Amino acid sequence: MAKIIRKEKLSELVWRFRLDAPRIARKRKAGQFIILRPSNDTERIPLTIANADEAQGWIEIIFQVVGRTTLILSELSEGESVLDLAGPLGKPTHVEKFGKCLCIGGGVGVAPLYPIVCALKNAGNEITTIIGSRTKELLILHDEMLEKSDRVLVTTDDGSMGAKGFVSDVFNDLQNRGEHFDTAFVIGPVIMMKVTTSLTVKAGITTYASLNPIMIDGTGMCGGCRVTVGGKTRFACVDGPEFDASGIDWDEMIKRLNSYRAFESKAQKSHVCKMEGVR
């Protein structure tokens, strides 16, 4: 059981929960995630640890309502508890002084990007952050990113905030201006990661993407989260979730994410947007 000590709506579909989890707060590092089950009769779902305070013993998760479990989670109130919470899981982000770092986040992917930006900053890197969403109201963590990055570039699909277009367009602009980066981190909807990392990799930047395949246990026990990286099968929950983007088999990953689409659309209580819709 983990108590929800704060509940906040970040946008129409995105929530931030602060959970009482002293053990996880103590151990977690940037790039790691938790698995939770909101209540009995729900699935185990993975969510990135977006923020944590060791002294106060809490972690924060930021999630978008995309299906039944995230919907039920969003319906819990402050003071109530999530039934099961386990973590921290996955390998932490490899953080060192790379030099000039590029952090690119799309949609709710901006949330898992935030702790990475913080860790890179602490390690003395110069950080350019590009964040994007479908529209202004759906953009999250803009202020937080401003505080931790050396520069933040915003883009929306409809141009309601920042440049009109996709994060990949912004990267193209930077490249056209002759800017160089040492390392890039890209997190967002799979299509966005596929497109964007192909550009950064082509530009010769070492690029890491954080993968979000379907998971169950999150401890390497089921193999449901397997992805192909560099021609090898890897378990994203224990070998990842971050991988060198140059070797990721994106098409296989996209197909596998659709494994249960028919089942899930039935399970949804009411109409909620698909994650892919938000960029």
Next chain:
Amino acid sequence: MNTSQNTTEKRFQRIPMREQDPSERSGNFNEVPFGYSEEEAVAEAQRCLKCKKPLCVQGCPVNVKIPEFIGLIAEGKFAEAAQKLKETNALPAICGRVCPQEEQCESKCILGKKGDPVAVGNLERFAADWERQHGEVTIPKKKLPNGKKVAVIGSGPAGLTCAGELVKDGFDVTIFEALHEPGGVLVYGIPEFRLPKQIVRQEINYLEKLGVRIEKNFIVGKTATIDDLLNEEGFCAVFVGSGAGLPSFMNIKGENLIGVYSANEYLTRSNLMKAFQNNAHTPIMKGKRVVTVGGGNVAMDSARTALRLGAEKSMIVYRRSETEMPARKAEVHHAKEEGIEFHLLCNPVEIEGNEDGFVQNIKCIKMELGEPDNSGRRSPKPVAGSEFDLDCDVVIIAIGNKPNPLIPSSTPQLKVSKWGTIEADESNGKTSMKKVYAGGDIVTGAATVILAMGAGKIAAKSIIEEL
């Protein structure tokens, strides 16, 4: 009245256990055998010769006092029989159901030389069920608390047994379990129709009543390391019973297609996440034609689960012949009765799918058995040019599990074999690290419930002696 001829015949004939009809049970998840009635149990128990030197006991890895408990059943003293069992085996309701008796206790029974061996497993199950159903489970005498804290990692049979022994001896025991439900393979792996989860739940409740604390959702190596437990959290000893939960794949083409599951994933979705219930929210692909690869208990459980989830055809592909199948004989027999199709002496070479990435068929090659290898098993070799296709929409890979590296990799001081198992002295459970003991599948590799329990008990004994 019986003629004496008749009595001797009876002596050699086992009282069969009534079972659900195969055609009916293949459509539900209820337990297959019904269990003995009191009369049946007494009659079966009376077959036992109460040997002076009971060979059956030597066949049991924990040396259950077989003639004694069976004698009590024969006298109608069922609660006492259960007590007697529990002197050596903490989980008789479970072992009676899942032990490979035909290779252990029953294989040695003297009656087996001339007829059916005594149904030790069935009787064990009967006594334990009787005790539970009559609410006569007694809390054993516990020693006074000694104030010493021991951590047990994993709540499978090894961890549960170790915890039970220690708590009775006065230790303050906490089990740390990674999943949200304790029980290990007993809850996430073995299906309801073979081991009702309520039985496991009751055994765990019993341990909790004895004072064992269970911390779920706690992944040792992640939430805290073994070093943390010993150095910061005040535990005087740690028992590692984390099992062999890492699924093996075949590394053939098409293994990541949609509809290809490890048995662990398939069974976890069905058992732990309850996908087998109609109103469940965890999805599972209910294939129409399901191929399970492998020949052990895990393969039988997967293939039979697929059938119950509605498969029109559930097939097993195994590379050796039936004689070499490691599964319990009873399960192979049950699977056959239920209509599982066995493709023996063939091996998958590739899985093929459609353009959306869903499985369409599995390509197999016929195998023949060569000369016996070092392990004495005849190793299979492919027959050139004998490939054939099996149409299917779900493939379940049940070719074995290895130990999960999470604990070894977060505990560099722990010595690990080249198979990834933790090295521990089998006579006392000691590992290369002080105060750290290990047992069960994490030490032996995938084995059996009773061996894991035995290892948990041995380690508990040595912890009690050391501390």
